Amino acid sequence: MLPCLLLAGVGWWFWPSQPAPVPLHLVAGTVHAALLTPDEASRLTGMTLTSGPRSGEPAPALAADPSRCRVAVGPTTQAVFGKDWTAFLSATYQDAGGLGDYTVTQAVGVYSDSEKASAVLRTLTAGIGSCPSAVRTDQDGRTSPWTYRVDDTTVNGVAWTAVQDGGNGWACYRRAQLKGTSLVQVGICEAGDGRPTVQTLTERIAAGVGE
Template structure:
């Protein structure tokens, strides 16, 4: 599929490191069983994404709230090896009509416009060049619960006010048109779907949650139904937010 996009993505995914294969002449005789065990373990590692930091992030930080590549891959049901991170919200995206800037960029400065004390967006994809599955986790922590609630209210108002919009490509490429549909909301949550026009069913299933002074968002984009995966990831992030 061509020209598929993520509504609030303004950077290109960077492929993760791939394992290097080296052939070396063995100078000692290695038992066959031991060699096979090493080979099988190496193949398993190559097939599944590895966590970048084996030690793990500090508890209570936004880094500790997001799921690892393994966990996201398990939730989506696909191996998502490509990972990109950003520690600040992306700039506003150009929208037509302009009042749809929140809808085309729900994890950008349009929503996280100020007052946050810690921020992290992590994008996982099955391919950096032509992804068929994308999962985005966004966690923004504010100084007060009132500030976080204000951000959620801003998000909710922006999504509800926009039924469809054209998003200009940040790199000067092809513009994309999106249709938005709110599927559920409470005082502390919002679920909605963004479907790209003429993209063969490419949709982003989104969920936002307010927990204390943190506003978190999850988006699972694919041709299919990513609602369950998005809800599962949001559940797990919310459980880690302190």
């Protein structure tokens, strides 16, 4: 399925192999952030999910046309989270069939103070808002056209939808939320409406993030 091969987040197969598994819990000083396990995510989404790539740092920014859309095409990359974090953790899960028909991406960036975390959210919100459409180039050189729509903004968060042009309904529903010195981000990619589930997952993860 073409849409499954062109996810709007950091792709399932584009992540570098890890020399050792990155744990689902990160600790930076007194800050503790926990991502959902595959079993927890399965219960909340109603899908049977299996564990995929994890990373202890954001992936490099992806190429975009126009170039101002680097944030929109790579919301979990360095284009958003930068390099000034004190701790970072991300994990991607997919449907048990291994086809990528349904994927869940979680990411948490921890910063030295709340203003730096807020600046990351502002970068994300502005980047999405300034990019109604773009051609995304993945790390292996494959390109795909996407359109972007901001669904909701608050002082502490933003929700948006990325739709693959000509993807037969394939879309990625994403939400980011500030919690103290941390920025939580969750995305669900599917050929359906993942907005309610993304909100549930984001709130669940944010509730477990330290101030």
